[in-house]
Amino acid sequence: MGLWAAFEAGKSGLKTMLIDVKGAGAGASGGLLGALMPHMPDRWSAKKQFQFDALVSLEARIAELEAITGLSAGYRRSGRLIPLPKPHLRDIALRHQADAETAWKTPTRAFHWNVIDAPQVAGWVRVEAGAAGFVHDTLAARIFPRGLVAALAAALATFPNLAFRKGEGVSAIDAARKRLHFTSGDSLSYGACIVAAGVSAFQLLEALGPALQKPLGQPVKGQAALLAADVDPGLPVIFLDGLYVVAHEGGHVAIGSTSENSFAEPFSTDAQLDGLVAAARDLVPALADAPVVERWAGLRPKAIDRDPMVGPHPDHPGIVALTGGFKISFGLAHVLARAAVDAIEGRAMDVPPGFTLESHLAVAGRNAP
Template structure:
């Protein structure tokens, strides 16, 4: 029987396994398909902070996580001998109108105080022209462009490979693919598999992306509303003469994210209603067209992949993290939606720390399981 059973092998689940193994626990990771088969195995890998205005606990937590991630990735790469494709390249945000520029100048003042941590200060600069001509296109930035030095990117699939390699080199850790957990019995501390098998555990971490919400329901509680939902995203991957050191471009929900080897990912849609979660369609074509307008160099690049997948959005929109208030052997580590990659390591650290100490995680209030349960109670059935 493992000390810690982790259900799900996306970036959240793998980090939970790493943190539990570092703490000396035996760990079993169960993945119904394969490592990274869900949203974590996508294309974008953008690591971007919230805007620096109206600073709060959530934004501070994300800032600390984005800063600490650099050292964590370096440690993983050293241990595995692999590269995760991480770079802090910054982000460019075109300003289409004068009132956008005025708001950005206010944000620059906010960042001067908020974006400082451990002696490091990150900028939010309003520029008249892009640092690299044509990136983004001049036509997209009639009122200038913002450059922030905090943002970066990581290759989602390489990141997962690095985490897996690290885990496979640790004692008392097993990753088992093709193991579909359909329900959790928190009293008996067992997980039921689709093939009828049962696995006992000391503690379980539910980190199975969209499936986490059904597993939550299997605990026997019936909140008036589902505790989370699936949001479909579509993205595309190009390859061409694109420098991986270029900043991310972000504009009105469109991401253009350079990666190693001349690759560049663009995305993404956010679809609450869909017929086929794995199909790409005209909505992705619209995203690609928007990306071409932002970065015309992509028109000469080769389209190598179209991708679609489901991202888990908890009912309170923020991640749902920590021990279940009624079941002390169950922890939630899910619902990261669009920000999981930048904060998964710190969330996993807190979940494992809470499991060991019995004391609640020191989380932003909106991240807690209680906050999401309250949000479900407030919603009408």
């Protein structure tokens, strides 16, 4: 989120400093999966429309980034295959197929949620997994998180108005004096500050007060794995019961993810990941003997109201939140970052009202006695 915000601020000509305690991509964004999954096409809402527009616009934004840097972000609209194990799921999917025909449209493009009897490509998902058929959606896409981070970091290096300070964490924000305090004891003044510190953003924002009844957000651990497999990188993402299988470029397939609200070790992997890998091998014959080349764990920022958290602090307008992307950050970060920079530049943010920091603060009990 912070890299996109720095990119937008840099493009706007703002004098910008990107601060990261560990370096670009050190947090959840440095992972392996990168599935860009649309919301279901039924019960359409402003939030779903916002995510749809973001998923559609990301394609051009990635092309822009790749043109600037010459680097690949590993983006492809590969679509998605969802096995339907039971007949009633096919009935629901057929209703969604009709919903998608009206919801998944722009003035120039249409995306589809097609119910099919068998996967169009043999040897990817096991045919028996879809006893009642499959959904093939043409809107879903994937990006390689580390490719995206590298491309964004390279693009930022081209901005003369942008500096990068790494190796020092922000320990506190003094909103009254507009100063950041670092763990090293150093401090720095700012004109406006976008707080895009992933799971740590919640505490930095809470510390600004007033006291809240509940935390602004929580970390949700996820584990994922990368396998080496000689498969077509254009194959669709497979999704079944929380299991994602994502074919990336360069002979890699990512598998994810666990979703853990409580955990002892935030950044280590365990038997839960073994279970996911086993399930993926069972579902996708091409992965049966594929070696695991990396196991990875990270913390997703889940805001109190589950939606992303963006926008000015009602008491300290120079502080702008940008976090809470939870499980869908990669598809939204570019538009949320633009909204955060709009807020700094005094423009109205074009985001659903429930996404604003003000809304999340209210849910956390800001106005309670």
